[in-house]
Amino acid sequence: MPSSKSEILQRIRQANTSQTNGVRTQSTLIRTAPLRKDGSGLSRDDLVKLFIERVEDYRSTMVEIEKDALASSFESVLSRIDAPRGYDTICVSTPLMSLFSKKVAGFQLAHPDQLTLNDYNTKVLGTLTGCAIGLATSGTIIFNSSDDEAPPISTLVPDHLFVVINESQIAQDIVGAITAHDIGRPMTMVSGPSATSDIELARVEGVHGPRNLTVFVLRQ
Amino acid sequence: MSKDSGTTEGPNENIPKANTWLLRTENHDHQRSRVSFKSRSTREIRNLQMRKNISHATSTIREKRKKVVSEVENWEELRTRAAQIKQHTLSNLDFYLEEYERNVTKAGGQVHWARDATEAREIALELVRESGAQSVIKVKSMVTEEIGLNDFFVENGIEPTETDLAELICQLAGDESSHILVPAIHRNRVEIRDIFEATFAKKGSLEAEPSKIAEAARQHLRKKFLESRVAITGGNFLVAETGSVAIVESEGNGRMCLTLPNNVISIVGIEKLVPTMEDLEVFLTLLPRSSTGERMNPYTTIWTGRPPAQLEPEKETPLNKKSYHIILLDNGRTRVLSDEIGKQALSCIRCSACLNVCPVYERVGGHSYESVYPGPIGAILTPQLVGDPLAGELAFASTLCGACYEVCPVKINIPEILIHLRSIHSDHKRDTVLGNIERGSFGVVGVVMGNTNLFNIATASVSRILKYGGPVLNRVGKYLPPINGWIESRTLPAAPKDTLRDAYRKGTLDALLKK
Numbered sequence: 054m055p056s057s058k059s060e061i062l063q064r065i066r067q068a069n070t071s072q073t074n075g076v077r078t079q080s081t082l083i084r085t086a087p088l089r090k091d092g093s094g095l096s097r098d099d100l101v102k103l104f105i106e107r108v109e110d111y112r113s114t115m116v117e118i119e120k121d122a123l124a125s126s127f128e129s130v131l132s133r134i135d136a137p138r139g140y141d142t143i144c145v146s147t148p149l150m151s152l153f154s155k156k157v158a159g160f161q162l163a164h165p166d167q168l169t170l171n172d173y174n175t176k177v178l179g180t181l182t183g184c185a186i187g188l189a190t191s192g193t194i195i196f197n198s199s200d201d202e203a204p205p206i207s208t209l210v211p212d213h214l215f216v217v218i219n220e221s222q223i224a225q226d227i228v229g230a231i232t233a234h235d236i237g238r239p240m241t242m243v244s245g246p247s248a249t250s251d252i253e254l255a256r257v258e259g260v261h262g263p264r265n266l267t268v269f270v271l272r273q
Numbered sequence: 274m275s276k277d278s279g280t281t282e283g284p285n286e287n288i289p290k291a292n293t294w295l296l297r298t299e300n301h302d303h304q305r306s307r308v309s310f311k312s313r314s315t316r317e318i319r320n321l322q323m324r325k326n327i328s329h330a331t332s333t334i335r336e337k338r339k340k341v342v343s344e345v346e347n348w349e350e351l352r353t354r355a356a357q358i359k360q361h362t363l364s365n366l367d368f369y370l371e372e373y374e375r376n377v378t379k380a381g382g383q384v385h386w387a388r389d390a391t392e393a394r395e396i397a398l399e400l401v402r403e404s405g406a407q408s409v410i411k412v413k414s415m416v417t418e419e420i421g422l423n424d425f426f427v428e429n430g431i432e433p434t435e436t437d438l439a440e441l442i443c444q445l446a447g448d449e450s451s452h453i454l455v456p457a458i459h460r461n462r463v464e465i466r467d468i469f470e471a472t473f474a475k476k477g478s479l480e481a482e483p484s485k486i487a488e489a490a491r492q493h494l495r496k497k498f499l500e501s502r503v504a505i506t507g508g509n510f511l512v513a514e515t516g517s518v519a520i521v522e523s524e525g526n527g528r529m530c531l532t533l534p535n536n537v538i539s540i541v542g543i544e545k546l547v548p549t550m551e552d553l554e555v556f557l558t559l560l561p562r563s564s565t566g567e568r569m570n571p572y573t574t575i576w577t578g579r580p581p582a583q584l585e586p587e588k589e590t591p592l593n594k595k596s597y598h599i600i601l602l603d604n605g606r607t608r609v610l611s612d613e614i615g616k617q618a619l620s621c622i623r624c625s626a627c628l629n630v631c632p633v634y635e636r637v638g639g640h641s642y643e644s645v646y647p648g649p650i651g652a653i654l655t656p657q658l659v660g661d662p663l664a665g666e667l668a669f670a671s672t673l674c675g676a677c678y679e680v681c682p683v684k685i686n687i688p689e690i691l692i693h694l695r696s697i698h699s700d701h702k703r704d705t706v707l708g709n710i711e712r713g714s715f716g717v718v719g720v721v722m723g724n725t726n727l728f729n730i731a732t733a734s735v736s737r738i739l740k741y742g743g744p745v746l747n748r749v750g751k752y753l754p755p756i757n758g759w760i761e762s763r764t765l766p767a768a769p770k771d772t773l774r775d776a777y778r779k780g781t782l783d784a785l786l787k788k
Contacts, residue, residue, distance in 0.1 A: 056386070057385075057386040057387060057388050057392060058386040060388055061370075061386055061388060061543065061601070061603045061607065062367045062370065062371070064603065064607035064610075065366045065367045065370075065543075065607055065610060066367055067607075067611070068607050068608075068610040068611035068616075069363075069364055069365075069366070069367075069610065071611055107568065110568075111571075170499065170533070171499075174495070174499060188569075190568065191558075191561075191568040191569035192568060192569065193569045198581070198584060204584060205528070205532045205581040205584060206532055206533070206581075209525065209528050209529065209532055226558070227554045227557050227558055228554050228555075228558070229551075229554070230554070231550055231553075231554060231575075236512075236515050236517055236550065236575060236577055237380070237577060238584075239531075239574065239575065239576040239577075239579070239580060239581040239584065240574070240575040240576070241528065241572065241573070241574050241575075241581070242557075242569065242572065242573040242574075242575075243571065243572060244567070244568070244569035244570060244571050244572075245571050246571065247523070247524055247525035247571055247572065248523050248524070248571050249438050249439075249487055249523060249524045250455065250523075250565070251437070251438040251439035251442070251455055251456075251457055251458075251487075252438070252457075252462055252465055252483040252486055252487070253326060253329070253330075253458075253461060253462055253483065254329060254330045254333055254334075254455065254458070255462075255483040257483050257484045257487040259487075259491070260438060260487050260490065260491055260523075260524035260525060260526065261436075261491060261494065261495075261498070261524050261525035261526045261528070261529050262524070262525025262528060262529075262571070262572065263525075
């Protein structure tokens with residue numbers, strides 16, 4: 054008996070050649086004109102503006118600040134959060150850790166290596182992390198599991214997600230944004246907080262992922 | 274959503290059970306005993322709760338879609354590109370599948386091939402047993418519904434849990450899904466609250482509010498996510514050049530399933546391939562806007578060989594190995610591929626835009642189609658996947674208005690395929706008595722319409738027959754085959770005094786048309 058693989062491939066070849074009198078078509082895809090015309094890009098300022106507007110559209114909180122104001126800005130954001138009892142820890146990705154002392158606004162800061170899965174579920178209020186790319190048109194943040202970022206679990210299980218993005222990381226849209234990327238590591242695209250419309254199409258935020266998304270856009 | 278939709282009828286008892294559905298087995302004999310689309314839709318159309326929910330959902334998503342599509346300047350160009358990518362991939366599918374397999378293997382994943390539903394179910398069961406798990410969590414996946422995986426797992430002692438909210442509702446209620454994107458849309462909030470309280474939530478603990486119900490699901494599933502060792506997923510796209518899988522979702526349940534359990538098994542149809550990451554970008558622009566009417570869905574995860582869970586090496590122990598498997602499924606897809614017109618249906622990216630614009634779907638709902646794939650795409654995909662011309666009756670569930678073709682992000686010419694399937698269906702009936710009568714009648718019509726004199730005589734006599742016989746036929750016609758099918762749902766019009774030609778000759782055409 055032929056293997057399932059060879060049988061399926063055989064069926065495909067038969068199906069495809071039956072329509073071309075046994076001739077195989079060329080195996081190259083002719084990609085017509087590029088989807089983005091040169092020069093259609095927005096200015097840096099407009100790009101940042103669009104990015105902020107579009108991420109805000111997903112009911113996220115946007116904070117636009119000078120690069121060196123991150124620590125104080127994060128502290129003031131944290132101090133306004135009414136955390137549930139027991140959630141006294143904030144996970145901070147490695148490169149951002151040096152900006153802070155041990156505690157911020159009463160929260161204990163912890164490196165991802167010090168946290169277990171159970172910690173994320175029972176005592177981590179949220180995670181502060183960098184990201185790889187921002188897409189302005191769709192208001193999307195892309196993580197690519199690099200060392201600049203906190204690990205996937207930490208951006209998923211806690212209820213708050215705080216993302217730091219440099220204005221230079223913002224691209225116009227997805228076209229051309231991820232091709233050059235290293236996809237050897239898992240990639241996650243986040244556009245607003247987790248959401249469902251499964252009950253009578255009424256939108257509810259936060260089914261499984263973080264219910265609150267705050268993005269700090271660092272201007273040069 | 275108005276509050277009053279939360280009241281009304283109790284649970285719908287008419288939901289079909291899985292074993293009567295198309296595509297679940299290789300033995301299609303049960304179809305002979307199937308209830309026809311016509312009688313099923315006649316029953317469904319009386320389910321007012323369902324119709325109200327569906328029409329609210331489809332009209333809302335329709336508007337949202339229109340708005341975000343109009344923002345994309347080169348939308349038409351993207352559609353054309355997407356159609357080209359899919360056509361190209363399908364005509365070189367063997368090449369890309371092998372390329373895909375090589376790249377997955379290189380990245381540490383394992384590829385399996387399944388000719389049909391039975392084979393896919395058995396491979397999946399074997400893999401779950403190897404991991405030693407008694408239960409699995411599932412990302413919303415149409416293909417696992419297509420192959421009836423949940424029932425099979427239950428029969429074999431493995432407990433599956435759906436983690437998408439709507440799929441969970443359907444699973445707990447024993448319902449089939451009624452919409453590709455929002456499968457539980459036939460249920461209202463009171464019913465859903467009752468379903469939850471009858472299963473995992475304490476009686477009287479829940480308010481019938483979407484946010485409260487979603488919170489209960491969050492609590493219930495959080496435990497499962499943290500404890501489960503195996504996740505089962507589908508896949509929206511496979512990228513041949515890298516060996517990647519992309520999963521597009523909203524709730525975060527997909528990310529949970531891919532990030533927490535150590536073992537992930539994906540079951541994906543062979544038509545989901547695209548050649549490169551550059552091609553994937555085209556689809557990631559088209560899919561969310563067409564599907565939920567958002568610029569981008571909340572979460573998309575793309576991984577290659579090793580899902581996010583495998584980033585944490587310290588979780589792996591000799592007793593709890595990490596693994597990634599993907600099962601590539603045919604189950605009728607190569608049959609569809611061999612039909613020159615019908616194969617376009619394989620380009621479908623399951624966005625459900627065609628459901629939301631279809632006047633037939635909006636009224637008869639998803640359950641009338643008796644398939645995992647409802648609506649216009651279901652009407653062309655199901656009969657072809659099943660490969661039984663009799664299932665082609667679904668191709669008649671359309672007005673051929675073409676709205677589905679216009680919104681399709683990959684430009685599937687659904688009306689063209691519907692007509693094609695209708696002709697196959699009719700050819701198949703050719704040798705039956707009814708088929709002969711039908712063919713004979715159209716032969717006569719052909720002769721009459723091809724001859725001016727005969728046509729004049731015919732129209733004149735029809736108008737006379739209608740004048741006197743019309744009212745009678747309207748009353749008794751529903752008992753007279755073969756016209757009963759027509760009369761049942763229509764009333765014969767009152768005949769004008771003159772035919773169009775007579776009126777023209779007499780110079781009274783203007784007066785006739787004004788009426």
